[in-house]
Amino acid sequence: MLKVRDIENLLQNIPNGYLKPDDNLFAKTNAAIILPYKKLGAINSVDIDKKLDEPDKNQQNSSEIFCNVFNCKMVFDNTASYTLHYNSMHRFICQECKKSLPTEHLLDLHLSEIHDSYFKARLDRGEKLYKCYVEECKEIFANAIERKKHCIEEHKFPANFRFGQVVPTKHNKEESKNNCGSTGMELETHTDTESVATTNETSIKNFSFGHQREKTFQLKPEPKTKSGQGKGLESFSLLKDALDMDVSK
């Protein structure tokens, strides 16, 4: 056991005051005591087990799991692969255009920018509404091009970010075609008729507050259209019906 005088002598060799993280005293301890991080790879063992169990599963056809999402015909032999499929493909899906997005934030952006006419009306008023693709970034932009520029310059995103919302204009359509040709990759672009229809609809002052089509039972006003009453309203509803027809096609 050290005596008081010995301890006092020891203390003379110890640095005094505030020590930064890169100080010698700490660096020596870290090198001697704390294990450095070792890079590790990964191999999935579930896949291997699945293959191992395959002969048994074939005997029990009743254990097949069908994906219950409309128009999805995938069949799975275990719940793990079904969960994986559901989480990746159907968790964040747009009810309007059935586009699947990887995260809640990107689905939010998609819904507001592509399907929300209130968003478009506010945009027409000159408000900045385009949020950054990075959820934690709080920057908002006046248009999608500015946002794309920001994402490429500030966040180092690739120019062909696959989950980006492409504004459905003629120019973009051409551009996306060119991109597909140049990179040889499938670039997901939004060129479906529905989005075109929504842009057309903004010219008609028809606000739907986030839902283009009302999710209620609607009686079709067919008899009214046949009659000669209310021609202005009639033409509006005819136009809307025509647009909806386009969308359904």
Added chain:
Amino acid sequence: MDAAQSTSPELSSNSPEPKPSTVPTQLLREKIREYTKKHREAIRAEVSDSLRFQLGEIKERIQELDNVTEKDVAGLAARIKRRKHATIEDMYRLSHAFLQNVANIQAFNKIPGSMQVLIKELTGNDSERQMSAAECLCNLSLGEGPVCEKIASAAGSYLVTYLHSTESQLVRLCLWIIANILATGQKCASVLMKMQLLPQLWKMYCDDEIADPLLDYREDAAICLQLMSLNAPNLMTQEDRNFVLQQMADKNPTCVAAEYHLFIVFHILFTEPHIISTLYPPDALYLLNFSLINLNNTNNFLTQPQRLKILYSIRVLGNLLVVQPLIYSTLLLQVSCVWKSSITALLNKLFAFHNEHLSQEALWLLKIILHLEEENAFMQPNILESIHIFEECMPFDDKPIEEEAAAAMAV
């Protein structure tokens, strides 16, 4: 022979293409399966479905495994590039090849456009291929700087996006890839840091409301934050530091991966004394309590978590006392009232671990406390007399007692 036949049809149908490998995939799978069984029996507690290996380790662990050569890798890379698509089989073989040696990784990196195919599969619509691609990228990130830079710039945005995914294994793989990239070097880390990685990781690390153990990413997020704070503190923006400063008190000291907390905070915030001297009193008190909980509840200095807890508690406490000396009275109060102990007992506990490096740091803390005692005249009687330091836990060079003995002998 059966195994060879099972893989051959796909390969033989494309005769002009280079032959991927001489090792049948089924044989690879069998060897891994055997190892998996043993590994699972050995560690039942592991939740993750993935096995983790260092570069080259797989060959040592599973000795029968044959080499996948650079030529095979180049052939596979050329094939997936030509088809603009990679099958699960292709990616499985590539994953193994990358794990075996760095030459295979370099061979893959030399084929331009091959990584883009993996990224295409990672962001595609097939969930199984997506997982295989993530695994492939994880093993590819075992490579050196240039490879990791390429992964960071081409796939970084997707890795960061998928941190918000609901698929737990995908999130975990992304965290592992990010950790490997952060551990490689500042250049590749800087790309990820620009994608607001720190706030995302911090949220994952401090999230205590986890419904399913599979969705618990705290440990992996902590490792990423640790690497970030250690390897790239100069890449952090003022925004990042402010974020950590504001959210510092979100971590519960008794929950999973709490041992990393003081490490991360120390390396991010304690770089500048003025940040600590201007800490709000609740934050200073939080750090004080966190340190005391760690020091009092850790009874050994053997494992990595124990070492992290004790060392970083000393460092945080010491520096906090230097720049905010008024907190010393709170420290004394907490130690006596909450922990029913004394400051000397706490220091003696540290010296009793018999580790010379730890003792050096404990002495630094003791020096600060003695200085505060003198300044504030708390006058705890004879602190030094109640300190018990064992000779064997001090380094030989620094032993004044030895010097004195030598001097006495000379006289």
